[in-house]
Amino acid sequence: MSTATPAHEPKALETSLRQLSPLLVWAVVFCDIGTSVYYVPGILYKQVGDAAPLFVAIALVGFVLLAQKYIEICWRYPEGGGVVNVASHAFTPRVGLVGGLLVSVSYFVTSAISTVSGVVYIGSVLPWFDSHIASVACATLVALALINIVGIRESAMLSLFMAGAALLVNVCVISVTMLSIGPGEWSELLSRAFTTHDTSTRTLLIGYSSAWLAFSGLESISQLSPAMKLPIQSTARRGMKLVVGTMLISSPFLTLFSVELLPELIKRDELKQERFISELAGAYGGLPLRISVVATASSLLLLAANTAIIGSYHVFLALADAHFLPEPLMLRNRRFGTPHYAILVATLVPILVIAATGRDLVLLGDLYAFGLLGAFVLTSLGLDVTRWREHERGRKFWVGAFATLMVVVAWFTCLMVKQEASIFGGFLVVIGLLLAVGTQQKWFTDMLYGAPAIARRAREAIAESESELEATSREVLSLAQAVALTQLYPSHTLLGLRTANDSLVQEAILREKGLGGTTVYALYIEERTGLFVRSSDLDSPENKDAFKPLLDAARKAERQGMQLIPIWTVSYNAVEGMVRAAEALGVDAVMVGVTQRSSVYHLIRGHVVNGLAKRLPAHIRLVLCG
Numbered sequence: 001m002s003t004a005t006p007a008h009e010p011k012a013l014e015t016s017l018r019q020l021s022p023l024l025v026w027a028v029v030f031c032d033i034g035t036s037v038y039y040v041p042g043i044l045y046k047q048v049g050d051a052a053p054l055f056v057a058i059a060l061v062g063f064v065l066l067a068q069k070y071i072e073i074c075w076r077y078p079e080g081g082g083v084v085n086v087a088s089h090a091f092t093p094r095v096g097l098v099g100g101l102l103v104s105v106s107y108f109v110t111s112a113i114s115t116v117s118g119v120v121y122i123g124s125v126l127p128w129f130d131s132h133i134a135s136v137a138c139a140t141l142v143a144l145a146l147i148n149i150v151g152i153r154e155s156a157m158l159s160l161f162m163a164g165a166a167l168l169v170n171v172c173v174i175s176v177t178m179l180s181i182g183p184g185e186w187s188e189l190l191s192r193a194f195t196t197h198d199t200s201t202r203t204l205l206i207g208y209s210s211a212w213l214a215f216s217g218l219e220s221i222s223q224l225s226p227a228m229k230l231p232i233q234s235t236a237r238r239g240m241k242l243v244v245g246t247m248l249i250s251s252p253f254l255t256l257f258s259v260e261l262l263p264e265l266i267k268r269d270e271l272k273q274e275r276f277i278s279e280l281a282g283a284y285g286g287l288p289l290r291i292s293v294v295a296t297a298s299s300l301l302l303l304a305a306n307t308a309i310i311g312s313y314h315v316f317l318a319l320a321d322a323h324f325l326p327e328p329l330m331l332r333n334r335r336f337g338t339p340h341y342a343i344l345v346a347t348l349v350p351i352l353v354i355a356a357t358g359r360d361l362v363l364l365g366d367l368y369a370f371g372l373l374g375a376f377v378l379t380s381l382g383l384d385v386t387r388w389r390e391h392e393r394g395r396k397f398w399v400g401a402f403a404t405l406m407v408v409v410a411w412f413t414c415l416m417v418k419q420e421a422s423i424f425g426g427f428l429v430v431i432g433l434l435l436a437v438g439t440q441q442k443w444f445t446d447m448l449y450g451a452p453a454i455a456r457r458a459r460e461a462i463a464e465s466e467s468e469l470e471a472t473s474r475e476v477l478s479l480a481q482a483v484a485l486t487q488l489y490p491s492h493t494l495l496g497l498r499t500a501n502d503s504l505v506q507e508a509i510l511r512e513k514g515l516g517g518t519t520v521y522a523l524y525i526e527e528r529t530g531l532f533v534r535s536s537d538l539d540s541p542e543n544k545d546a547f548k549p550l551l552d553a554a555r556k557a558e559r560q561g562m563q564l565i566p567i568w569t570v571s572y573n574a575v576e577g578m579v580r581a582a583e584a585l586g587v588d589a590v591m592v593g594v595t596q597r598s599s600v601y602h603l604i605r606g607h608v609v610n611g612l613a614k615r616l617p618a619h620i621r622l623v624l625c626g
Contacts, residue, residue, distance in 0.1 A: 020227045025239030027160035028224060030246060032110075033217030034166055035304045038297045039117040040214045041255045042273040043365040048207035053193040053256040055211035060252060062410075063215040065403035066376065067240050069383050070218060074225045074236035076386070082222035083379045084318070090382035097319070099378045101432040103219070104315050105371030105425050110216075110308035111350035112357075113364040115140045117274065118301035120361075121294050124278040130271060134359040138351045144306050145347035148313075149333060149340045162303055166296040170250045173277065173293065176285045177257045189260045202417065209373070209413040213365055214251050216372050217304070218243075219379065223311070254280070274361050305350075312346035313339055325435060349428075356424070366414065366421030373411035374425075380404040475554075476547050479569040482521065483584045489563060491519040494582050496574075496592040496608075498524060500549045502556070504593040507625045509562050511589070519563045521585055522553055525577035526570045575611035582620050589621040 020028070044052035077085045083103055088096030115137040123129035129136055181189070221240065228235040258276035259267075266272045266279050277297065282290035317339060319325045333340040357363045381404050387397050415422045463480075477485075492515050495508040508520050524547070550566035557564035571577030582590050590612060612622050 019229070020224055020235070020239075021229055022235050022238035022242060024157075024160055025221065025224055025228060025235060026242035026246070027163040029217065029221045029239065029243050030163040030167070031159045031300060032220045032304050032307060033215060033243065033247065034163065034170075034250070035114060035117075035297075035301050036214050036216050037170070037251045037254050038121065038277055038301060039113065039274060039361055039365070040211075040251075041258045041276045043213065043362050044207065044210055044255070045259050045267060045273060045276070046362050047210055048203060050192050050259060051203075051207060052211075052259045053252065055207035056214050056252055056255045057194075058208060059211035059214060059410075060248070062212070062403055062406040063218065063247070064244060065399060066215075066380060066407065067218060067244050069380055069400055069403060070221050071233070071236045071240050073222045073379065073383060074228065075231075075233040076383075077222070078225045078228075078232050080223050080226045081318075082219055083375045083382070084315075086222075086382040086386075087378045090385040095378065095382075097436060098429070098433070099375060100315055100319060101429045102371045102374040102378070104312060104432065105428050106216075106219075106368065106375060107308045107312040107315065107346070107371075108349045108353055108428070109364055109368040109371060111141060111144075111305045111312070111347070112137070112353040113361065113368055114301040114305035114308065115144075115350070116354060116359045116361065116364065118298040118305070120271070120274045121278055121297045121301070123271070124275050124282075125291055125294050134354055137354055137359065140302065141305070141309075141347050141351050141354075144302075144309055145343055148306070148309055148343045148347075149338050150336055159303070162296070162300055166300045167246055167250065169281075169289075169292045169296045170254060170277075172289060173281045173285065174250070174253045174257070176289065177261065177280065180284050181261070189256070193256055193260055205409075205413040206417055209369060209410040209417070210365065212373060212376075212407075212410050213369055214255070215247065216368060219372075219375055220307075220311075222379075309343065309346045309350075312349075313342035316342040316345065319436065363421060366418040367425050369410075369414045369418070370421050370425035373407060373414055376407045377404070377411050380407050476524075476550055476566045476568045479523075479567055479581055479584060482565055482567045485565070486585055489519040489565060490517070491521050491565075491585070492517055492588050493520050494578075494585055494587040494590050495520055495522045495553075495564075496525075496578055496590065497522045497549055497553060500552060501593050504591065504625045505553045505556060505564075507623075508591050509557055509560055509564075511591070511623070512562065518561075519565060520557060521565050521567055521581075521587065522550055523567045523569070523578065523581050524550055525574050525581075526568070527572070527574045527577070573611075574608055575615055578608075578612060579615050579617075583617065588619065589623050590616060591623040591625060593625050 040056075041052060044055060048055060073082070073086060077089075079085070083099035084096045086096075087099040116133060119129050119133050119136045119140070123133070221236065221243070225232055225236070228239075254277055258280045262276065262279055262283060266283075272279050275297075278290050278293045281293040316325060316329050320329045320342075329342045329345065330339060331341055332338060353364070353367070357367070380400070384397065384401055384404055387393075387400065491512060493508050493512045495504065497504070505522070508522075512518070512520050547566070547568070550568075554564040554566050567581065569577055569581060571580070578590060578592075592609065592612065609622075609624065616622055
């Protein structure tokens with residue numbers, strides 16, 4: 001069996017930044033995955049009644065198998081990214097985009113369901129909150145948004161404290177309950193839990209798919225890879241063992257006891273169904289234990305909501321950086337340095353989700369399952385594909401494939417049976433895809449830049465960027481400088497160059513020589529995807545790397561007796577920049593390289609060749625090379 005190695009090993013200099021030990025990894029993950037026990041028993045009871053513990057036990061098997069795969073994901077992708085990186089590497093970046101959108105849906109619902117559940121638990125000791133759950137939850141999200149804009153973050157040590165306190169209280173609830181029941185009650189309890197009265201296929205599938213919510217948050221470990229102590233494989237394995245161990249001693253027992261032991265009067269009360277654990281603590285441990293559960297549960301749930309907001313806006317920043325979302329999302333607050341627009345969007349969507357669902361925890365849980373299980377499917381299947389390509393087809397592969405099958409069954413059940421949640425979740429994903437495609441295809445920018453005021457602002461930003469380039473006395477010229485030289489160095493050919501392309505450069509040189517010319521213009525366009533062009537950072541790694549192909553091409557042309565003038569400009573659209581430069585420089589041909597790409601690629605990334613063919617003036621020829 002071949003041994004796979006990570007695509008990017010962490011550098012030695014990064015070691016000092018890697019502070020997450022296995023214990024801290026457990027703490028951060030448990031603060032996410034451990035919150036599900038507070039609302040999942042009630043959700044399952046509403047759907048399948050006393051059979052809820054049975055389905056949690058079945059999903060527990062899949063959880064353990066999937067946990068093994070997430071350990072491997074941590075060391076395969078030490079830069080983090082989770083489902084986005086796994087799906088992009090196994091399939092295509094577009095599938096990774098879908099994975100990112102599914103995770104975003106999961107984050108949105110995590111924020112909503114955690115704040116609602118947190119307020120519900122507070123109402124267990126302060127009844128006033130029971131009448132204002134939705135409004136208090138929305139106000140809490142607004143407060144969390146303000147906290148994130150200011151820039152306060154919870155540390156791993158805070159997560160350790162909260163996770164430890166919650167686990168200790170949960171163990172106390174389990175212990176007190178165990179000591180309160182005798183052998184006869186144990187037999188009756190297990191009999192009720194693992195004997196179902198309604199054995200229809202629909203009920204079984206609904207219970208099975210919903211039970212996966214008990215282990216939501218597992219994917220968060222893959223986001224911690226960049227901060228894990230080296231070696232990542234060892235840290236991830238030991239941290240995951242702690243996660244699995246604590247989940248084994250908490251979630252199944254709390255579900256079993258709360259569903260089977262609480263009085264029917266409590267279980268039929270819709271509000272009390274949503275806080276089974278505090279009701280269990282109050283029934284067997286009295287008011288002090290109830291207050292302890294409420295304090296730890298509400299704190300942990302609000303911490304999970306804040307983590308979800310942070311996760312959401314980091315996904316937005318990554319997608320905006322990859323030009324899948326409008327660039328203004330990346331703008332930072334001048335005072336606090338935080339991406340306030342991204343934070344506001346990450347908060348506004350959960351508020352809208354609460355308003356749309358009427359703080360219905362069952363519906364929120366179904367919606368959560370849509371995003372969560374979809375991300376699990378892409379992650380698990382993506383790792384299977386990667387293993388298959390690397391010829392890892394032994395027992396580990398087939399066990400992993402079985403885990404994928406378990407998740408696929410759960411997700412397709414969610415899609416087919418929980419149609420309302422599937423439609424709502426699918427709507428959010430489709431909106432995200434349309435936004436990504438529209439951003440890449442310049443649907444929004446082309447419309448906006450038709451407005452005179454915005455077009456004028458764009459021209460000012462372009463001129464400002466070119467002035468900055470001119471002030472640095474670099475070997476690359478601004479478009480304005482190149483236009484000023486056209487009388488001295490006229491040319492028939494403008495070459496579009498983004499990366500090193502010797503054959504394209506050679507074709508341009510041969511063309512110009514054939515026309516009796518001695519000069520070729522080579523243009524690099526820094527494309528600023530988004531709703532508004534802004535000035536550029538010339539010292540960014542991206543721009544420094546962009547200048548190298550231009551300068552290398554100039555040196556190669558010089559050896560052949562040809563003058564190649566490297567030119568740089570900025571635009572909201574590469575096609576617009578190329579057309580503008582061709583007209584300003586007075587050339588009669590634009591040369592670009594082409595590659596064989598699928599129609600899906602061009603749908604997502606945009607088709608520069610098609611754009612040039614439509615927008616170049618009739619007297620300027622488009623020449624394709626490749």
